Amino acid sequence: xAGKQAGMAAGGKxxxxxxxxxxxxxxxxxxxxxxxxxxxxxxxxxxxLGLPGLLALLFDREPGRPIARNVxxxxxxxxxxxxxxxxxxxxxxxxxxxxxxxxxRVATAWALQAGGWxxxxxxxxxxxxxMEATAAAQAARLxxxxxxxxxxxxxxxxxxxxxxxxxx
Amino acid sequence: xALPASxxxxxxAAATDRLIGDxxxxxxxxxxxxxxxxxxxxxxxxxxxxxxxxxxxxxxxNLPPRAQALNVLxxxxxxxxxxPLAHGPVALPGSGAGxxxxxxxxxxxxxxxxxALWPPSAGHRPWAEAELLERLVRPAAQALEWLQSRHVxxxxxxxxxxxxxxxxxxxxxxxxxxxxxxxxxxAVFEPPYSAMCLPxxxxxxxxxxxxxxxxxVLLTLALGRVPLxxxxxxxxxxxxxxxxxxAALAGEERLPSAIADLVRGMLAEDPxxxxxxALLADPAAARSRRVAARPxxxxxxxxxxxVGPVWNARTLAHAIATDPEQGVRLLRNGExxxxxxxxxxxPTLAVRLDDAVRQxxxxxxxxxxxxxxxxxxxxxxxxxxxAPVTWRGLAVWPDxxxxxxxxALPAGQPGGGRxxxxxxxxxxxxxxxxxxxxxxxxxxxxxxxxMLTADAHQLRATVRLRGWGGGTAxxxxxxxxxxxxxSPGLAGRMVxxxxxxxxxLEAAAARPDAHRVLPIDAEIGAFLAARxxxxxxxxxxxxxxxxxxxxxxxxxxxLLAWLQQRQRIAELPNLAAWLGEHTRAALSVWRQRQRRAxxxxxxxxxxxxxxxxxxxxxxxxxxxxxxxxxxxxxxTLAVQTIDRELxxxxxxxxARAESARRLGQDVVLxxxxxxxxxxxxxxxxx
Numbered sequence: 001x002a003g004k005q006a007g008m009a010a011g012g013k014x015x016x017x018x019x020x021x022x023x024x025x026x027x028x029x030x031x032x033x034x035x036x037x038x039x040x041x042x043x044x045x046x047x048x049l050g051l052p053g054l055l056a057l058l059f060d061r062e063p064g065r066p067i068a069r070n071v072x073x074x075x076x077x078x079x080x081x082x083x084x085x086x087x088x089x090x091x092x093x094x095x096x097x098x099x100x101x102x103x104x105r106v107a108t109a110w111a112l113q114a115g116g117w118x119x120x121x122x123x124x125x126x127x128x129x130x131m132e133a134t135a136a137a138q139a140a141r142l143x144x145x146x147x148x149x150x151x152x153x154x155x156x157x158x159x160x161x162x163x164x165x166x167x168x
Numbered sequence: 169x170a171l172p173a174s175x176x177x178x179x180x181a182a183a184t185d186r187l188i189g190d191x192x193x194x195x196x197x198x199x200x201x202x203x204x205x206x207x208x209x210x211x212x213x214x215x216x217x218x219x220x221x222x223x224x225x226x227x228x229x230n231l232p233p234r235a236q237a238l239n240v241l242x243x244x245x246x247x248x249x250x251x252p253l254a255h256g257p258v259a260l261p262g263s264g265a266g267x268x269x270x271x272x273x274x275x276x277x278x279x280x281x282x283x284a285l286w287p288p289s290a291g292h293r294p295w296a297e298a299e300l301l302e303r304l305v306r307p308a309a310q311a312l313e314w315l316q317s318r319h320v321x322x323x324x325x326x327x328x329x330x331x332x333x334x335x336x337x338x339x340x341x342x343x344x345x346x347x348x349x350x351x352x353x354x355a356v357f358e359p360p361y362s363a364m365c366l367p368x369x370x371x372x373x374x375x376x377x378x379x380x381x382x383x384x385v386l387l388t389l390a391l392g393r394v395p396l397x398x399x400x401x402x403x404x405x406x407x408x409x410x411x412x413x414x415a416a417l418a419g420e421e422r423l424p425s426a427i428a429d430l431v432r433g434m435l436a437e438d439p440x441x442x443x444x445x446a447l448l449a450d451p452a453a454a455r456s457r458r459v460a461a462r463p464x465x466x467x468x469x470x471x472x473x474x475v476g477p478v479w480n481a482r483t484l485a486h487a488i489a490t491d492p493e494q495g496v497r498l499l500r501n502g503e504x505x506x507x508x509x510x511x512x513x514x515p516t517l518a519v520r521l522d523d524a525v526r527q528x529x530x531x532x533x534x535x536x537x538x539x540x541x542x543x544x545x546x547x548x549x550x551x552x553x554x555a556p557v558t559w560r561g562l563a564v565w566p567d568x569x570x571x572x573x574x575x576a577l578p579a580g581q582p583g584g585g586r587x588x589x590x591x592x593x594x595x596x597x598x599x600x601x602x603x604x605x606x607x608x609x610x611x612x613x614x615x616x617x618x619m620l621t622a623d624a625h626q627l628r629a630t631v632r633l634r635g636w637g638g639g640t641a642x643x644x645x646x647x648x649x650x651x652x653x654x655s656p657g658l659a660g661r662m663v664x665x666x667x668x669x670x671x672x673l674e675a676a677a678a679r680p681d682a683h684r685v686l687p688i689d690a691e692i693g694a695f696l697a698a699r700x701x702x703x704x705x706x707x708x709x710x711x712x713x714x715x716x717x718x719x720x721x722x723x724x725x726x727l728l729a730w731l732q733q734r735q736r737i738a739e740l741p742n743l744a745a746w747l748g749e750h751t752r753a754a755l756s757v758w759r760q761r762q763r764r765a766x767x768x769x770x771x772x773x774x775x776x777x778x779x780x781x782x783x784x785x786x787x788x789x790x791x792x793x794x795x796x797x798x799x800x801x802x803x804t805l806a807v808q809t810i811d812r813e814l815x816x817x818x819x820x821x822x823a824r825a826e827s828a829r830r831l832g833q834d835v836v837l838x839x840x841x842x843x844x845x846x847x848x849x850x851x852x853x854x
Contacts, residue, residue, distance in 0.1 A: 066833045073840025077847040084851035116840060124832025131824045139817045146810045153759050153803040158811055 041096035045086055048100050050075035052113040067120055074116025078109040188256035191216045192276045194224040196261055203280050205329035205342040206352035212276050214253075222253065224274040225346040230574050231368060232651040233275055233346045237320045241345065245278070248311030249322065249341040250331075252277045255650075257662035270660020273652065275346040282334055284342070285389065286327030294392035297424045299336075301451045304389060305430065307338035308382050309448035316375045316445055323349035323373060325381035326357045327388055348571030349373065355401035356394065356417070357381045359439070360408040361554045363401060364486060364563045366591070368575035369556075371568030376439030379448065380413070383434025387417055390427050395419075402490070406475070409482045409552075412437060412463070429455040438554065467511035471504070481508070481517060485552035489563055492544035499525055499547055520550050524610070538601050545603050549610035557607045559598040562591060566604050566620060569595070569627075570647025573640055577654060596640045599624075599631045636693025637708035645698030655691035657682060666699040670728065670737055677742035683749055686717075688724045696727065704730075721750035722787060729780035739778030747783065748775040754787050759800035763792075 036043050047054065053075035056068035082099055089095035099105060149155055187193055191214055198211035204225040212224040227233050233255060241251045257271040283289060295304070308325070315322055324344030332339045350370040355363035359380045362370045388394050395417040396404050407416040413435040418428065430451055436442045443454040470477030473487040474494050484504070488495030498504045499521065508518040528543040541560055548558045556563045564572045576591035598604075605624035608617035630643055645651055653663040653672075659679065661672040669692070676682050688696070693708050710723045725747050732740060748771065755771070758764040767786050774782040 066837075070833075070836045070840055073837070073844055077840065077843035080844070080847035080851040081854070084854055088854075116836070119839065120833065120836040122832075123836045124829040127832045127835070128825055128828030131828050132821075135817050135820065135824065139814055142810045142814050142817075146807055146814075149803045149807050149810075152761060153800055154761055155803060155807055158814070 039091065041091055041093050042083060042086055045082055045096050045099055046079050049079045049082055049106060049109040050113070052110050052117070056117065067117060070116045070120035071113045075109065075113045078112045082109070187215065188224070188258060188274060188276055189254045192222065192224070192254050194258050194274055194276075196258075200279065202284050202328065203331075203342075204346070205324050205344060207343075207346050209343075210274075211279075212274075221279045222276055223279040223343075224258070224276050225343050227273040227275065227346050230577050230651075230654070231347050231351060232571065232574055232648040233273065234344075234349060234372070235649040236372075237345050238275065238650070240318045240320050241315075246311060246314045248307045248338065249315065250278045250280060250343045252343070252345045255346075257652075257664070257668075271662040273650070273662055273664070275343065277343050277345065280331035280342060281337070281340055282332050284328045285330045285332065285339065285385075286394075292392040295389040297390075297427055300386060300390055300427060301430075303332070303336065303338050304330075305382070305386060305451050306449055308341060308385075309445045311341050312375055312378050312382070312445035313449060315378075321349065321372045321375055322378045323370070323381075324353060325378055325385060326353060327385055327394070330385065348568065348575075350377070351571070353381065355404040356396050356399075357384045359413065359437075359554075360405045360482075360486070361552070361556055362565070363405050363408075364489065365556050365568060366562060366564055366572045366575065369562075369564030369568035369572030371565035373565070373567075374439055375445060376442045379434050379442045379445065380439070382448075383431050383442075384417060386427065386434065387421075387423075387431050390423055390431075391421060402475075406483060406486060409486050410479055426451070426455055433457060465512050465514055467507065469507075469511045471498070471507045471511070473498075481512065481514065481551040482555075485548040485555050488544050488551070489548045489555065489558035490561060492541060492558070492560060495547065496540045496544050499543060500528070504547075517550065521547055524550060538597065541597075542601060542603065542606055545607055546610045549607050553611040553614045557598070557604055559601075559603050560594045562594050562598075564595070566623070569599075569604075570644070570651075573644040574648050574651050577644075592640055596631055599627045599640070599643070602628050633705075635709040636688075636690050636711055637697035637705040639694070641690060641694035642697045645695050653691055653695040655689050655695070657685070657687065657689055657692070663695070666696075666731070667735055669695070670731055670735060670740060670743065673728070673746075674740045674743045677740075677746040683746050686721055686724050686750055687743065687746055688727065716753075718751060718753040718756075721747060722754050725751055725780060725784050725787070729784040732780045740780060741776065741778035744775045744778045744780055744783060747780065748772075751783070751787060757793070758796055759803075760796055763796065 050072065053068065053072035056071040057065065060066070060068040082105060086095050086099055089098070143158075146158060150157055193213050193215055195211045195213075200209040200211060200223050203209040203223050207228065208226040209223045210226070211220075212222040213220040214222060238252050238255055242253060245251050253276045255273065255275045257273050259271050308330070312322065322341055322344045324347075325341060329342035329344070330339045331342055348368045348370070349372040350358060350362060351367050353363075353367075353370070357380075358370070359377055362373060362377060365371075384395070396407065399407070404416075410416070414432045417435065418431060423431065430448075433441070433443050433454060434448075443457050447454045447457060464480040464482055466479050470479050471484060472478075473484075474491050475487050478484045478487050488499070495504075505518050505522055505525075508514050508521065524543060524546040527546065528539050545558055548555050556565045573592065573595055576588045576595060602621075602624040604627070605617070605621035608615055608620035608624075627643065630638055630646070631640060633639065633642070636642075645653070650664055653669070655663075657676055658672045659676045659682075661668075661675060663669050663672045673687050677687070688711070693711065696704050697708055704727060707723050707727050711720055728743065728747065752768070752771065755764055755768055758767060771783060771786050774786060
């Protein structure tokens with residue numbers, strides 16, 4: 001029952017995302033309330049395991065909340081086995097507390113979410129490094145071509161513009 | 169009147185035989201004083217035939233020999249005249265590879281059979297009538313007849329240029345071919361219309377002028393002295409014009425009647441009234457020939473002119489020719505008109521002069537000085553139809569214009585000076601005003617004005633040509649086929665024909681100091697234009713375009729390469745090096761460095777080989793140059809594209825950062841979604 005409520009809560013959130021304005025808030029609240037009422041153990045389990053994601057959702061102010069989105073995605077992936085275990089154990093408070101008392105489970109869930117956050121931070125840097133390297137290589141090729149033209153046709157050298165590819 | 173002194177012989181030099189035309193040797197160590205008719209003469213011999221009775225007459229600088237006479241007379245020996253055999257340049261003693269004294273032009277002709285008639289070795293003894301007729305008049309007339317049959321005049325008949333082997337032998341006319349016609353004739357031996365000219369501008373004239381000179385010689389030998397001796401040339405001319413040549417020269421002298429009649433006919437004022445040489449060969453017949461010539465009208469009162477009182481129209485013409493400013497003043501204020509009507513009694517002439525004065529008003533669109541000069545010229549021609557062309561105090565015959573221009577080399581040129589420059593300027597102005605045409609139109613009864621007007625028009629066109637291919641410099645060479653190029657860059661070498669130019673430049677190029685300037689200067693340009701074909705003119709005009717030195721060098725290379733090709737001269741390494749120094753910079757027009765280097769190497773090879781056409785081909789290949797320019801344009805465009813791309817890379821950092829951020833987040837999103845999907849499937853399947 002609790003697991004069902006949690007799944008409904010997740011579905012309600014997804015539905016709530018498509019509803020705009022104040023009515024969307026009411027709908028979300030209604031859905032969340034319904035989910036909490038129907039599947040409170042599942043909601044608790046998801047809330048505890050996905051706590052870093054919820055905190056990120058609270059503090060991420062960027063448009064589209066990319067950090068929170070990544071952390072939540074990883075949190076959701078981590079929570080799936082525990083939620084499945086809760087549902088198999090009857091979806092009651094005892095099973096929920098039993099699962100939450102497993103410190104290793106909670107720590108693993110939070111660590112993976114931290115990893116998700118870290119990946120979300122590092123991935124743009126890595127991509128940018130790759131793009132800069134590509135640009136620098138292209139600039140080098142262009143400069144070499146230009147040098148050949150200068151040498152062959154006696155054209156004036158390019159004005160000093162610094163290292164175009166390395167900066168910016 | 170003293171006869172002209174001969175050129176002094178050059179300093180004693182080692183006996184050196186020098187050849188003209190691979191046949192005639194000139195021994196400059198053996199001068200023949202008095203044999204050259206006023207010019208330096210040396211012993212010469214014919215190496216082929218072994219003939220030794222020849223002489224070489226040295227041509228003076230800027231006074232070219234008579235090309236037409238040399239061409240015609242070299243074909244056969246005449247009797248009674250020293251005929252030319254050959255002519256050409258000879259290196260003077262002391263000249264060598266370094267230049268030195270350079271070359272001189274010599275005319276080879278027969279040596280005189282004996283001493284000149286003047287000064288007489290046995291004192292001034294008058295010749296007997298028979299000797300005069302048989303030993304002077306008859307042989308000289310036969311020689312003149314021979315010359316006339318070849319359309320050549322002598323124009324140097326005077327006692328010091330007549331020779332004979334000994335007393336009783338017939339006279340021989342001396343050499344008259346190594347200088348412009350009548351150049352050295354004293355005024356007393358020339359008709360007044362010739363004597364008043366610039367010495368070099370008297371022109372070949374007609375055989376009647378030779379008859380006149382022979383008449384004066386006849387008179388001189390009959391008297392035993394030169395008539396009017398001691399008078400200056402101007403006074404001699406005025407005297408002849410005033411009283412007539414015979415009266416002026418013979419005066420009250422007592423002459424044998426046969427001689428007096430002969431001399432009177434030979435000294436007739438009008439050349440058409442003088443006996444022709446064929447008639448003179450029979451003195452008795454010539455004596456009997458009488459032509460009734462109307463004596464000039466003498467005024468009752470003279471007209472006062474600065475040169476002296478004027479008594480008839482011819483002396484007035486001479487006075488105006490001598491002092492045109494004063495003459496024009498008197499013409500315009502009507503004094504001449506009144507004098508002609510009241511004192512001379514010639515209203516017809518006065519009317520014609522009045523027309524000339526009115527014509528001056530029509531010429532007023534020209535500057536005043538030129539209009540006045542034209543008025544003076546027309547007035548002189550009207551007053552004395554026998555007079556030559558007169559311009560600003562100068563007088564010249566149209567066919568003597570070439571030597572007159574040569575003698576008037578501008579200041580700074582060898583032989584030139586301030587007076588010469590002034591003469592050159594006056595002659596140039598005369599040609600530009602088409603004065604010869606105006607002169608011919610004013611005396612139509614004395615010549616074909618149509619032909620002379622056309623000639624004047626052509627001369628004017630040449631004088632007004634811009635650049636090195638025009639002006640009086642070009643005319644100087646056009647009208648004097650044997651005038652050597654006066655360029656100082658030729659280092660004394662005689663360049664007379666176009667074929668002489670490249671060897672002379674090659675020799676001059678051996679001197680490193682010559683390389684400071686380009687080979688062709690204004691004089692060589694004028695020489696080229698005169699001895700050329702039409703295509704040279706365009707290139708010569710380009711030399712004056714205000715562009716770079718290498719452009720001028722390239723134009724000169726084009727000209728000289730054309731000459732080398734045309735004359736089939738195998739190699740000119742010195743000249744090629746000279747031009748190479750100035751044309752190497754022209755390689756800079758090539759943009760592709762590798763090709764430029766290759767062309768530089770090729771140019772160096774052709775310079776060493778002395779191949780001017782090949783050098784030109786290297787420097788001027790229109791197809792390759794166009795391809796090079798096209799390649800340079802394409803390279804420039806490519807570099808501009810590269811610069812734009814580099815600038816885009818340099819300024820594209822923020823855009824790349826944004827892209828990287830989005831792309832990174834998308835990647836992480838994808839990974840997260842994948843992980844969630846895997847976990848969900850695993851949970852469902854568990």
